[in-house]
Amino acid sequence: MLYRVEGLVIRSTDYGEGNKIITLLTPTHGKQGVIVRGAKKLKSRYGSLAQLFTYGDFSYYKTGSLGTLNSGEIITSFQELRQGLEGPAYAAYAAELTDRAINDDEAAAYLFHQLKACQIALAEGKDPQIVVRAYEMKVSSAAGYAPLLDECVSCGRQEGPFRFSSTAGGALCSSCKYRDSSALELEETVWKLLRVFSALDLRRLGNIAVRDSSKRQLQLALRRWMDNHLSLNLKSRNFLDQWEKYGDLLGERIKRPEPAAEAETGDGPV
Structure with missing residues (x-):
């Protein structure tokens, strides 16, 4: 049967002497594997279509x-997204995360548009740490592991302060924090960002200015969350962790909140 789809190339691997197998994320047929014959040849007609991150119109027999x-x-x-180091590192992580975290039947039109918006934001030069953290929330939600952020996961209390627990499922109030001694005490700015990212359509993501301390807390919170619920060993994340010096953060105790930083999205201040 002949199919015609729009798709984003989220994986591209060599196949035989001159071919490639690409994995497409599509808005209509989830994830699809497609052989591109002759893609490795210099004069290949469709070699560029087999490159990672490409957004194209694909017609294939299956x-x-x-x-x-x-x-x-x-x-x-x-x-x-294929130039330099930073852009490719973050884009490759978003692509591999999508491929590994989401089953074929879980990939839907919404996630396709979120990944495309993620790639557009990275290509436009928006802060890659913020873009990817927001996309991690989209993937977690699509995989069925969205954290509870507006009330205590244990007792339902809606008044803070809260701590962030990856094992308990999200926010823990001061009365329930004993349930997870490793729960993170986060700046209020980080809580706001987590809530914004949870609800935000990435197609509406504006420029966000976040100080480094908030970025580090945001990174640590989501790393712990994804390690606990998705448990993926991603090659691209190993490189990204070195890039972001995450190894230094692992042994660092999160400090008490400093004065609030300003952060803006396409929807206004957070």
Whole structure:
């Protein structure tokens, strides 16, 4: 059967001497594996379609588990995400996270648009740490592991202060914090960002200015959350952790909140 879909290339691997197998995230058919014959050859007609991060229109035949590309056209190459170190590092992490965390039948149109918005934001030069943290919340939600942030997961209390517990499922109030001695005491700015990211459509993400201490807390909270609930060993994250000096943070006790920082989204201050 012949299929025609829009798709984002979230994985591209060599197959045989001159071919590649790409994994597409599509808004209509979830994740799809497609063989692109001759993609590794210098004069390949469709070699550029097999590049990671490419957004294109793909036509392929499929009778078994894999399709075979029939024709295609690039809509957006996202070439910016293949230049330098920072852009490719964050974009590769978002792509691999999507591929590994989401089953084929869980990938839906909403996640496709969130990943595309993530790639657009990275290509536009928005703060990659903030963009990727927001996308991590989207993936966690799509995988069925969204944290509870507006009330205590144990008693339902809605008044803070709270601590963030990856094992308990989100916020723990002062009366229930004993349930997780490793729960994180986060700046109020970080709580606001977590709540904004949970509800935000990334297509509406504006420029956000966040101080480094808040970024580190946000990173640690989401790293712990994803390690506890998704438990993925991602090659791209190993590099990203070195890039963000996460190893130094692991042994660092989170400090008490400093004066609030300003952070803005497309929807206004948070």
